[in-house]
Amino acid sequence: MKKxxxxxxxxxxxxxFLPSNQLKQLQLQRLQGMVQRAYDHxxxxxxxxxxxxxxxxxxxxxADITQLPFTTKADLRDTYPYGLFASxxxxxxxxxxxxxxxxxxxxxxxxxQDLEVWQNVIMRSFAACGLHxxxxxxxxxxxxxxxxxxxxxxxxxxxxxxxxPISGGNTQRQLMLMKDFGSTAICCTPSYFLHIVERAxxxxxxxxxxxxxxxxxxxxPWTESMRRxxxxxxxxxxxxxxxxxxxxxxxxxxECECQAGPHIFExxxxxxxxxxxxxxxxxxxxxxELVLTTLGKEAMPMIRYRTRDITALSSERCECGRTLRRIQxxxxxxxxxxxxxxxxxxxxxxETALLRVEGTLPHYQIILTRNKGLDEVEVQVEVTRELxxxxxxxxxxxxxxxxxxxxxxxxxxxxxxxxQPQTLQRSEGKAxxxxxxxxx
Amino acid sequence: xxxxxxxxxxxxxxxxxxxxxxxxxxxxxxxxxxxxAEANQFGILRLILNDWEQAKKLLEKKGxxxxxxxxxxxxxxxxxxxxxxxxxxxxxxxxxxxFMYAFTEKRExxxxxxxxxxxxxxxxxxLKRNKxxxxxxxxxxxQAGQP
Numbered sequence: 001m002k003k004x005x006x007x008x009x010x011x012x013x014x015x016x017f018l019p020s021n022q023l024k025q026l027q028l029q030r031l032q033g034m035v036q037r038a039y040d041h042x043x044x045x046x047x048x049x050x051x052x053x054x055x056x057x058x059x060x061x062x063a064d065i066t067q068l069p070f071t072t073k074a075d076l077r078d079t080y081p082y083g084l085f086a087s088x089x090x091x092x093x094x095x096x097x098x099x100x101x102x103x104x105x106x107x108x109x110x111x112x113q114d115l116e117v118w119q120n121v122i123m124r125s126f127a128a129c130g131l132h133x134x135x136x137x138x139x140x141x142x143x144x145x146x147x148x149x150x151x152x153x154x155x156x157x158x159x160x161x162x163x164x165p166i167s168g169g170n171t172q173r174q175l176m177l178m179k180d181f182g183s184t185a186i187c188c189t190p191s192y193f194l195h196i197v198e199r200a201x202x203x204x205x206x207x208x209x210x211x212x213x214x215x216x217x218x219x220x221p222w223t224e225s226m227r228r229x230x231x232x233x234x235x236x237x238x239x240x241x242x243x244x245x246x247x248x249x250x251x252x253x254x255e256c257e258c259q260a261g262p263h264i265f266e267x268x269x270x271x272x273x274x275x276x277x278x279x280x281x282x283x284x285x286x287x288x289e290l291v292l293t294t295l296g297k298e299a300m301p302m303i304r305y306r307t308r309d310i311t312a313l314s315s316e317r318c319e320c321g322r323t324l325r326r327i328q329x330x331x332x333x334x335x336x337x338x339x340x341x342x343x344x345x346x347x348x349x350x351e352t353a354l355l356r357v358e359g360t361l362p363h364y365q366i367i368l369t370r371n372k373g374l375d376e377v378e379v380q381v382e383v384t385r386e387l388x389x390x391x392x393x394x395x396x397x398x399x400x401x402x403x404x405x406x407x408x409x410x411x412x413x414x415x416x417x418x419x420q421p422q423t424l425q426r427s428e429g430k431a432x433x434x435x436x437x438x439x440x
Numbered sequence: 441x442x443x444x445x446x447x448x449x450x451x452x453x454x455x456x457x458x459x460x461x462x463x464x465x466x467x468x469x470x471x472x473x474x475x476x477a478e479a480n481q482f483g484i485l486r487l488i489l490n491d492w493e494q495a496k497k498l499l500e501k502k503g504x505x506x507x508x509x510x511x512x513x514x515x516x517x518x519x520x521x522x523x524x525x526x527x528x529x530x531x532x533x534x535x536x537x538x539f540m541y542a543f544t545e546k547r548e549x550x551x552x553x554x555x556x557x558x559x560x561x562x563x564x565x566x567l568k569r570n571k572x573x574x575x576x577x578x579x580x581x582x583q584a585g586q587p
Contacts, residue, residue, distance in 0.1 A: 202500055202501065383449045383505050384505065385505050385507075387505075388447075388449050388505045388507055389507070390447045390484065390486075390507050390509050390556075391477075391484075391538060391539070392477050392478075392479045392484060395449075395479070395482065395484070396479060399481075417481055418449070418451075418481070418482055419451055420449060420450065420451050420456070420503070420504070420505075421449075421503055421504065421505050422503040423451075423503075
């Protein structure tokens with residue numbers, strides 16, 4: 001791959017390289033402003049500060065942040081729709097909402113300045129993985145209430161790239177335009193990209209004939225082995241972009257060309273790692289729940305938002321020279337974890353196990369059921385062209401190999417069921433990996 | 441001399457078989473013969489039909505995983521020991537039969553069987569040497585079914 005400059009450095013990336021004392025100074029300044037803003041305009045936050053006997057003036061250093069109360073997803077639900085806004089509606093220029101399947105959605109809001117910040121971090125994200133003006137970015141994130149589509153869109157335009165706003169779905173059209181328009185980059189969920197890869201031969205497409213060289217994948221947890229799979233099957237470079245609507249959308253953190261975990265744009269988002277059980281802060285390098293504080297969000301300041309994503313912060317200097325800390329790639333979320341027969345299992349472990357068996361593209365789903373008080377796990381895996389053999393014996397052997405692989409990695413005996421291709425629910429947003437049908 | 445067979449992976453659930461059948465019927469494909477191998481949770485549908493390339497395209501477009509296998513269609517005398525004699529020839533030549541199934545219609549006093557051999561080319565040679573009639577194409581199979 002040709003690099004336009006040293007590891008994705010473009011003028012827009014300047015804040016990525018701030019010396020750490022300057023960065024800290026900027027963070028404190030912005031944090032103080034943010035806390036004041038939330039205290040002045042968000043009733044719930046002011047009430048929680050008062051309960052703790054705190055005022056914004058108590059925030060003297062970055063370390064003092066640990067005294068502030070957490071914000072959780074439940075707070076967003078409880079104050080639906082506008083309860084956490086710190087700007088009057090006339091200053092709010094955009095609303096997004098979660099695509100959650102149960103109950104009321106979660107609403108997030110942006111002022112003009114918030115959108116500028118968002119654009120800025122998306123530009124820096126693209127620059128970090130070597131994209132620039134002149135690239136043709138096919139944006140297959142869903143457009144609409146979901147933050148993925150529009151978030152990426154305006155950042156890509158601001159960078160000067162050509163955006164193809166195709167949105168999610170219609171795989172045949174994705175492939176056709178990818179070829180005809182000469183797209184050099186694609187943005188979507190990793191599972192949807194694998195689906196595109198899988199369908200390409202049907203439409204007579206050869207990856208060698210395409211100009212695609214970069215994939216910016218996010219909106220769902222994925223594993224390192226999935227990255228390798230994507231890269232070897234399609235020949236592109238796959239980068240992890242991290243974000244969540246509650247904080248801003250995609251662009252909270254992004255990998256550079258070193259592919260060594262996403263760098264957090266710390267000048268706008270302040271990261272902490274806390275112990276899942278005690279809520280106490282953990283030092284860099286230790287794994288726990290990621291907690292984020294927005295440093296420049298006007299419409300909806302988020303103070304110590306509990307992301308439920310499990311990762312560790314790395315302050316080790318990256319080869320690219322960025323001073324921004326990195327998060328370990330997020331393979332799991334604390335609310336994805338399921339407990340079965342007393343064993344804690346993350347979908348990512350099942351995914352890794354399936355990938356270990358040669359020729360499996362990971363379209364899978366985990367179904368939890370309870371039969372006479374006993375928990376059962378069924379892993380459904382779609383049969384692919386590579387997996388399908390014409391004899392019963394060969395397919396049964398494959399079934400055994402897959403279930404043994406899962407058992408050896410998780411210690412869990414599962415019922416492995418092969419299902420017809422393209423029957424499992426496809427994600428154009430986030431893949432639903434676990435279906436819990438147990439009645440507690 | 442070889443005949444193409446399409447195999448499809450099917451889940452063991454209601455409607456799994458009728459869906460591909462309806463698709464093929466709607467597009468006017470004529471199924472010459474078929475068989476199903478079944479296991480606990482899944483089955484393999486094996487099909488021999490006239491325009492297999494088009495049928496494969498259609499099925500793949502509709503999301504099925506389709507595999508093409510070389511089969512050999514052989515006339516077997518419809519009399520006691522007819523099949524046993526034929527299998528003996530193959531056995532002597534060290535050829536393994538992976539599976540086989542019958543063609544639905546008879547041809548005069550002969551039945552037609554479709555075989556999957558581990559080495560189809562070798563099997564054809566052996567059968568011809570023994571003057572067994574190997575049916576060359578699906579068209580011939582079709583004619584066999586029409587008096």
